[in-house]
Amino acid sequence: MAELAYWEALRRAHDEELAHDPLVIAMGEDIGVAGGTYKVTLGLYGKYGEERIIDTPISENSYTGIGIGASMAGMRPIIEIMSINFALLALDTLINAAAKIRYMSGGRAQCPIVMRTPGGTAHQLAAQHSARLSRLFMGTPGLRVVTPSTPLDAYGMLKSAVRCNDPVIFLEHESMYNLKGEVPDEETFRPLEGAGVVREGTDITLIGYNYSVHWCLTAADKLAQEGIHAEVIDLRSLKPIDRETIRRSIEKTHRVLVAEEDEAPVGVGSEVIAGIIEDCFFALDAQPVRVHAADVPVPYNYSLEKAAIPDAKDVYQSALKVLGKV
Amino acid sequence: MRKIDRKRLLREMVFFRRFEDRSFEAYMERKVGGFLHLYSGQEAVATGVLEMVQADRGVGFDYAITGYRDHIHAIKAGAPAREVMAELYGKETGSSRGRGGSMHIFDPSVRFMGGYALVGQPFPLAAGLALACKHQKEGRIAVCFLGDGANNQGTFHETMNMASLWKLPVLFVCENNCYAIGTVIQRSTAVIDQYKRLEAYNIPASQHPGQDIEVVMEAAQSAIAHVRSGAGPYFLEFLTYRYRGHSMSDAGAYRSKEEVAEWMQRDPIQILAKRLIEAGELTEEEFKAMEQAVQSEIDNDIIQFAEESPEPKVADLAKYVLEDNPDPRWIGPLQGQGG
Ligand SMILES: Cc1ncc(C[n+]2csc(CCOP(=O)(O)OP(=O)(O)O)c2C)c(N)n1
Numbered sequence: 001m002a003e004l005a006y007w008e009a010l011r012r013a014h015d016e017e018l019a020h021d022p023l024v025i026a027m028g029e030d031i032g033v034a035g036g037t038y039k040v041t042l043g044l045y046g047k048y049g050e051e052r053i054i055d056t057p058i059s060e061n062s063y064t065g066i067g068i069g070a071s072m073a074g075m076r077p078i079i080e081i082m083s084i085n086f087a088l089l090a091l092d093t094l095i096n097a098a099a100k101i102r103y104m105s106g107g108r109a110q111c112p113i114v115m116r117t118p119g120g121t122a123h124q125l126a127a128q129h130s131a132r133l134s135r136l137f138m139g140t141p142g143l144r145v146v147t148p149s150t151p152l153d154a155y156g157m158l159k160s161a162v163r164c165n166d167p168v169i170f171l172e173h174e175s176m177y178n179l180k181g182e183v184p185d186e187e188t189f190r191p192l193e194g195a196g197v198v199r200e201g202t203d204i205t206l207i208g209y210n211y212s213v214h215w216c217l218t219a220a221d222k223l224a225q226e227g228i229h230a231e232v233i234d235l236r237s238l239k240p241i242d243r244e245t246i247r248r249s250i251e252k253t254h255r256v257l258v259a260e261e262d263e264a265p266v267g268v269g270s271e272v273i274a275g276i277i278e279d280c281f282f283a284l285d286a287q288p289v290r291v292h293a294a295d296v297p298v299p300y301n302y303s304l305e306k307a308a309i310p311d312a313k314d315v316y317q318s319a320l321k322v323l324g325k326v
Numbered sequence: 327m328r329k330i331d332r333k334r335l336l337r338e339m340v341f342f343r344r345f346e347d348r349s350f351e352a353y354m355e356r357k358v359g360g361f362l363h364l365y366s367g368q369e370a371v372a373t374g375v376l377e378m379v380q381a382d383r384g385v386g387f388d389y390a391i392t393g394y395r396d397h398i399h400a401i402k403a404g405a406p407a408r409e410v411m412a413e414l415y416g417k418e419t420g421s422s423r424g425r426g427g428s429m430h431i432f433d434p435s436v437r438f439m440g441g442y443a444l445v446g447q448p449f450p451l452a453a454g455l456a457l458a459c460k461h462q463k464e465g466r467i468a469v470c471f472l473g474d475g476a477n478n479q480g481t482f483h484e485t486m487n488m489a490s491l492w493k494l495p496v497l498f499v500c501e502n503n504c505y506a507i508g509t510v511i512q513r514s515t516a517v518i519d520q521y522k523r524l525e526a527y528n529i530p531a532s533q534h535p536g537q538d539i540e541v542v543m544e545a546a547q548s549a550i551a552h553v554r555s556g557a558g559p560y561f562l563e564f565l566t567y568r569y570r571g572h573s574m575s576d577a578g579a580y581r582s583k584e585e586v587a588e589w590m591q592r593d594p595i596q597i598l599a600k601r602l603i604e605a606g607e608l609t610e611e612e613f614k615a616m617e618q619a620v621q622s623e624i625d626n627d628i629i630q631f632a633e634e635s636p637e638p639k640v641a642d643l644a645k646y647v648l649e650d651n652p653d654p655r656w657i658g659p660l661q662g663q664g665g
Contacts, residue, residue: 056488057488057491059484059485059487059488061480062449062450062453062488063450063484065449065450065451065453065454066451066454066485068451068454069391069450069451069452069453069454069455069457069458070458073389073437073439073455073459073462074458074462075454075457092444093450093451096442096443096444097444097447102646102647102648103425103647104422104425104430104432104440105422105423105425105430105434105646106423106424106426106646107645107646107650108433108434109434109439109440142647142648160656163653163656164653164656166648166652189655189656191656191658191659191660193657193658194658194659194661242660
């Protein structure tokens with residue numbers, strides 16, 4: 001068992017999958033000679049060559065489309081988009097092509113691509129570099145959307161994503177690449193579906209995904225100091241969402257909060273809570289609550305940015321409200 | 327290369343014309359829905375280019391891809407005409423199992439990788455198919471058919487740059503029919519001769535008349551040889567014309583009767599028929615009999631197949647959204663405790 005940083009875990013998954021299958025290629029801006037903005041492909045260019053670690057021009061729509069086209073002909077591209085904001089340029093080919101080709105072809109063609117991209121706010125990058133956009137992808141039939149929150153999941157889910165025959169949107173976070181965690185030395189796959197109960201508890205369920213799982217865990221620690229036992233769920237996959245794990249938890253705790261870095265409207269929390277109302281309305285002892293970003297473009301100014309984006313403290317305080325303690 | 331049977335080519339083009347006319351009728355009978363973009367008038371381009379692509383089909387099928395005006399490209403590429411018509415009818419037996427419709431004909435079994443409704447989208451997809459061909463080293467190439475209007479999309483420029491840079495085995499075939507819906511090319515495009523735009527990307531390109539299939543084949547032959555040699559992409563521009571409106575909701579009122587009539591003087595079917603008759607390879611009677619045989623094949627076989635085929639089941643609504651039987655090792659719920 002080794003301690004790996006999130007970026008090292010992703011790098012290891014790339015390396016193993018490139019070695020496993022000659023049809024796996026990686027493409028993206030700066031990923032080759034430079035080794036990737038977040039070091040995720042560091043050293044792989046030297047190892048696998050320029051035909052498999054492809055430095056692309058700044059042409060997101062078309063290089064993503066090229067990856068999709070190649071995948072239709074049997075390749076397994078891992079497409080890195082430097083920031084999810086730039087993935088907007090590729091939305092056409094992702095949402096109108098990749099997500100629909102299996103369907104439009106009556107199941108006769110497929111696009112086994114992985115699009116990896118970091119989102120989220122990280123140190124005052126301002127509106128055009130702070131998007132999360134999870135809702136765009138999770139609202140699209142034909143895609144799988146996964147959001148690993150630990151190095152283990154980053155590693156094991158990327159490996160699974162590369163071998164999956166559906167297009168997988170792999171949402172990372174700019175502030176999480178240095179996060180450390182245990183990863184087994186032997187080859188490991190992690191499922192692309194299903195939420196994880198990452199901390200057990202009986203008093204309230206805190207649901208997070210990606211970065212917000214860590215806020216939930218911090219908040220749970222703080223709640224524990226006051227004798228409150230919070231259960232924490234890591235959604236892991238935003239499409240599909242594992243409603244069963246959520247239901248089981250709420251039938252135990254009867255209270256729930258969803259924490260997310262995305263804006264609330266038409267978002268992950270809205271979807272999760274709609275499912276909760278449908279699945280376990282009568283198990284609830286308090287109204288479900290969302291902790292989410294303000295519905296504004298993310299501001300540059302540091303205090304404004306902090307105000308726009310929630311954190312562990314907000315989760316803790318909202319949890320107290322759900323519990324009727326404030 | 328095998329000798330090309332010109333009579334067969336003529337019959338194919340007659341078939342394609344009738345196929346489109348018949349789908350027009352089926353649309354008027356409300357048996358075909360959605361948008362329907364017909365190819366009549368442009369037959370020599372897809373027929374001639376794909377004929378040459380297939381002429382040296384030592385490696386099996388090459389890839390072909392196009393936009394929404396896709397029925398004929400699909401059939402010429404090898405998709406069964408019955409299945410294409412059934413797709414227009416939205417039937418389960420259709421090329422895309424009724425999920426795609428007119429604008430999304432697919433037949434991966436013959437490497438026809440689809441029609442796409444977003445203008446410009448196939449450029450990068452074609453380059454990607456070519457990237458795979460290059461990688462897999464089986465001697466295949468990719469052929470991308472698109473209209474002149476599509477060349478104004480960003481994807482055109484981005485893809486040409488990468489295709490050239492990476493020397494991808496892709497043949498771009500621009501079907502310049504002078505219009506993008508109702509906008510004449512002079513009003514949408516700064517450089518009227520499309521092939522000239524490729525100089526910016528260091529891609530060899532040439533322009534040819536597109537109504538005489540033998541001219542098309544000759545131009546295609548050397549372009550394909552270039553692409554197959556590994557020298558990188560080639561861009562062919564054919565000057566052609568569509569007889570009908572852009573789609574069924576467009577009567578084409580922006581074009582003068584004279585202009586349409588003038589192009590119809592250069593009809594690809596008539597040009598080839600006349601040549602064969604003058605050369606003594608075909609008689610007027612044989613040509614008439616050919617037209618009748620095609621008509622009865624389409625009416626009795628193709629249409630009948632589409633009419634009699636079953637509708638997709640509503641219970642299968644979500645079928646084909648994701649893979650049917652995903653590998654449980656990496657898909658499927660995390661059991662019990664995660665973390
Ligand atoms: C991205 C996008 N923009 C606009 C349209 C609407 N549209 C459909 S066809 C078309 C004209 C395309 O003309 P051209 O590429 O010359 O092809 P042609 O129809 O002449 O074969 C337009 C503007 C679209 N489908 N997709």
